[in-house]
Amino acid sequence: xxxMNRRTLLGGLAAGTTSLWPQSRVFAQATPSRITVTxxxxxxxxxxxDTFVADFTxxxxxxxxxxLGNPSQWMSQVEANPDxxxxxxxxxxxxxxxxxxxxxxxxxxxxxxxxxxADVPQYFVDMCQGWGVCFDYGSGGIAYHKGRVKNPxxxxxxxxxxxxxxxxxxxxxxxxFQPSLQLLIWSLNDALGGTLDNITPVIDAVKxxxxxxxxxxxxxxFLNHLQSGExxxxxxxxxxxxxAYDSGMTFLDFINPSEGAVMTPIAAVKPTNAPxxxxxxxxxxxxxxxxxxxxxRMNFGMTNKNVxxxxxxxxRITPWExxxxxxxxxxxxxxxxxxxxxxxxxxA
Amino acid sequence: xxxxxxxSAPAALFLIAxxxxxxxxxxxxxxxxxxxAGANYLKLLxxxxxxxxxxxxxxLSAAVTLASLVLGYPIAYFLVRKAxxxxxxxxxxxxxxxxxxIIMRTFGWRVLFARxxxxxxxxxxAGWIERPLALLNSPVSVVVGLVHVLVPFMVLSIASVLQGIxxxxxxxxxxxxxxxxxxxxxxxxxxSLDGIATGSILVFMLANGSFVTLLLLGGGSLQTLPLxxxxxxxxxxxxxxxxxxxxxxxxxxLLCLLxxxxxxxxxxxxx
Amino acid sequence: xxxxxxxxxxRAESCAPDAALLLYVVxxxxxxxxxxxxxxxxxxxxxxxxxxxxxxxxxxxxRRIYEYRPFFNSxxxxxxxxxxxxxxxxxxxxxxxxxLTRWKHPIASLAMTFLLSPLSMPFIVLGFALxxxxxxxxxxxxxxxxxxxxxxxxxxxVVRTVAGVYRGLSPNLEESALVxxxxxxxAFRYVTLPxxxxxxxxxxxxxxxxxxxxxxxxxxxxxPATSTLPVVxxxxxxxxxxxxxxxxxxxxxxxxxTFLLVIERFYGLKGMAPAS
Numbered sequence: 001x002x003x004m005n006r007r008t009l010l011g012g013l014a015a016g017t018t019s020l021w022p023q024s025r026v027f028a029q030a031t032p033s034r035i036t037v038t039x040x041x042x043x044x045x046x047x048x049x050d051t052f053v054a055d056f057t058x059x060x061x062x063x064x065x066x067x068l069g070n071p072s073q074w075m076s077q078v079e080a081n082p083d084x085x086x087x088x089x090x091x092x093x094x095x096x097x098x099x100x101x102x103x104x105x106x107x108x109x110x111x112x113x114x115x116x117x118a119d120v121p122q123y124f125v126d127m128c129q130g131w132g133v134c135f136d137y138g139s140g141g142i143a144y145h146k147g148r149v150k151n152p153x154x155x156x157x158x159x160x161x162x163x164x165x166x167x168x169x170x171x172x173x174x175x176x177f178q179p180s181l182q183l184l185i186w187s188l189n190d191a192l193g194g195t196l197d198n199i200t201p202v203i204d205a206v207k208x209x210x211x212x213x214x215x216x217x218x219x220x221x222f223l224n225h226l227q228s229g230e231x232x233x234x235x236x237x238x239x240x241x242x243x244a245y246d247s248g249m250t251f252l253d254f255i256n257p258s259e260g261a262v263m264t265p266i267a268a269v270k271p272t273n274a275p276x277x278x279x280x281x282x283x284x285x286x287x288x289x290x291x292x293x294x295x296x297r298m299n300f301g302m303t304n305k306n307v308x309x310x311x312x313x314x315x316r317i318t319p320w321e322x323x324x325x326x327x328x329x330x331x332x333x334x335x336x337x338x339x340x341x342x343x344x345x346x347x348a
Numbered sequence: 349x350x351x352x353x354x355x356s357a358p359a360a361l362f363l364i365a366x367x368x369x370x371x372x373x374x375x376x377x378x379x380x381x382x383x384x385a386g387a388n389y390l391k392l393l394x395x396x397x398x399x400x401x402x403x404x405x406x407x408l409s410a411a412v413t414l415a416s417l418v419l420g421y422p423i424a425y426f427l428v429r430k431a432x433x434x435x436x437x438x439x440x441x442x443x444x445x446x447x448x449x450i451i452m453r454t455f456g457w458r459v460l461f462a463r464x465x466x467x468x469x470x471x472x473x474a475g476w477i478e479r480p481l482a483l484l485n486s487p488v489s490v491v492v493g494l495v496h497v498l499v500p501f502m503v504l505s506i507a508s509v510l511q512g513i514x515x516x517x518x519x520x521x522x523x524x525x526x527x528x529x530x531x532x533x534x535x536x537x538x539x540s541l542d543g544i545a546t547g548s549i550l551v552f553m554l555a556n557g558s559f560v561t562l563l564l565l566g567g568g569s570l571q572t573l574p575l576x577x578x579x580x581x582x583x584x585x586x587x588x589x590x591x592x593x594x595x596x597x598x599x600x601x602l603l604c605l606l607x608x609x610x611x612x613x614x615x616x617x618x619x
Numbered sequence: 620x621x622x623x624x625x626x627x628x629x630r631a632e633s634c635a636p637d638a639a640l641l642l643y644v645v646x647x648x649x650x651x652x653x654x655x656x657x658x659x660x661x662x663x664x665x666x667x668x669x670x671x672x673x674x675x676x677x678x679x680x681x682r683r684i685y686e687y688r689p690f691f692n693s694x695x696x697x698x699x700x701x702x703x704x705x706x707x708x709x710x711x712x713x714x715x716x717x718x719l720t721r722w723k724h725p726i727a728s729l730a731m732t733f734l735l736s737p738l739s740m741p742f743i744v745l746g747f748a749l750x751x752x753x754x755x756x757x758x759x760x761x762x763x764x765x766x767x768x769x770x771x772x773x774x775x776x777v778v779r780t781v782a783g784v785y786r787g788l789s790p791n792l793e794e795s796a797l798v799x800x801x802x803x804x805x806a807f808r809y810v811t812l813p814x815x816x817x818x819x820x821x822x823x824x825x826x827x828x829x830x831x832x833x834x835x836x837x838x839x840x841x842x843p844a845t846s847t848l849p850v851v852x853x854x855x856x857x858x859x860x861x862x863x864x865x866x867x868x869x870x871x872x873x874x875x876x877t878f879l880l881v882i883e884r885f886y887g888l889k890g891m892a893p894a895s
Contacts, residue, residue: 040854041854044858045858066843067843068846068854076750077754080754174567176578176582215567219857220669227668335583350722351717352718355715355718356734358711362774363771367736373751374752423644426641439879441652442651445655446829447875448868451856453655455658455669456653456658508780509783509784509787512817542786542787546783549779557739557742574741578741581744581747590744594741605739609731
């Protein structure tokens, strides 16, 4: 009785129910008339629709429905339905790509399947360990209020020291915001001489900064803080700074610290059992035309080497050579300990 | 009239199928992926830090429940006994906080509580305080934020029971010479205990499982189990530890709930 | 009526507490409404970013809702799920509450605890567990899955509010009906049901309100066809920091108030009250 494991349990239930319920998706590998792709919401979605989806549909005649949300939700759905993934192309941060890829739930792109891959530096495939390819990237550095911070710091080390002294109030991401592992813990620790095994440098630094610090828990929180005077400076992403700048928050500016901003790429991946037409969508995501428009409208760095940014955007893009790539794969085993230590000693 | 206990079978079966089985499945999955699952529970129940977190979780839920009861009871009383033709308006106003999305509601509180927010500006101008109060990112704002959304559950639960109490009982007591407060404490209040129980259970359980308000208004000043569970899902992706924490949370909540229900029963079934 | 029978002293004494109560009620609702008023004001902001106090008034963010299709499409899904989950919650929950309330067996408390237990499970855990479970049994990320997940949450509200009301009622009324020759069904239909109406009403209202704002469960079952409004709003905020979110909240508020008004018109919120 008790030796019945969850596979047999679920298998039994599945056998009982699948016969009663029609399958919502067809297994056949024949080209479907529409596919499902993913996007963040807001402006991002509008631009995805106008660039990648438009190019894909024009070339193939296949429609693409956009599913909004975030990568951990999409990847969970793929993991829960490995045989018939509900999504055909997922965009995701690279730590999740590697984690899910290792379970063989993703298919590796090649130049034969995705011709435009030839124009993307190998760097953007290697960072996914081959399980996908990055189509754009942002950089995590220092953002500040020009009116209130006249003499901004040049490096992360300077930022930490002057925050600890109380020269301004800083806004840092809370640890419940997933990217803060890279943007805050890894980045400051690395800049202050720590290692993956030893995060004492960043813990001590944040302890010193804490009296002059507020924490943000969603990306719009940070803008709220700077706008309302709750904070004057903080760790944030370049693309988001420029988007806010263009919407009227012209008091913002961004600095790539001398240690190097944190490379924050977005990868495109195809789940193993998604139909081959999904490669065509990824090919559109890597094509120079759609990428140029995407980069110019979103202020993100793009990965196709033939992209020509507009004059306005060119100066805003942080070159990827001047960023630091967090070792997401090697970080993974340490993360639980990091967060536990953070909770016990910092608690934010 | 006694309804057959079997009438509860469909609901029980539904929850067994779509609540118990999924959670068991989830727990089994986490055990399979980590041989040392026992270590997780051991850590949760022995490490002083996690015991502290468990204590904070219960204390917060209890504080929110008590505050909702104290603030909500007079409103329920007013709604049923005094509001008359305004009662619909009172109901509208009571549930209004639940009608806006949590994201925007929190934004409203931020505007009010911020260092240079409305409340601080008003208090400074009035000369009541000398420097801005640190309201945001403190336990105060968490309790206020939670009470704001949970107090409607208390008000409506109490009101729906008060509704069924014949006001003449109170009036008889007064004709017989009992004072107004005495009448309330001896007649009305005891009769409304069922509503208080319902409201308290709902508020306690909801507060016990909430993390969004804590995340957005707490700024790390309070750490509770649901918040740490959320972290396991978003940041560390350590689902085994997350599952262990949710099981501990569930057992805690059920123990509190069972205790409350037994206390209600102890009073005996009224006739 | 009876008031007039009260001694004069008692009548005079009752005025001061009434005034105090009224003052308290006004303060209480100021507290309840303040954050919401801020949101509604921000919805009429003219700037492209969120700021308070607002600089300039405009309706542009309401137009944006209309133009940004996901807002509109998800609103329909959200409402369908909310009403259907409340309905199924009531169909399962009302009989269970009636059966367990007067059952004197010790198991009754345990069974009641069990039926209420979903309330204390953080929604994110429930959503995650249900996603894997429902996918394994073949439902996937569909409307049906979303509905099942929301019903798991709505059921306990109905159970608890109905039980709370039913416990307070005297069994004598139903007994009298039976003695007077009513069938069990008639006694239920004409005596019990009208009396427990406030409980059903409150429970369903809770269920609907929570379903509409439920993010942690809905987000696991999102698909292009089944994304709910909170999921769309959150993902909108990821990249756009403009007042359209406040505008959506305002529209949501207007919808909800209209819904309550309609109930009031045809059913009477005082349907909270037992039919006399």
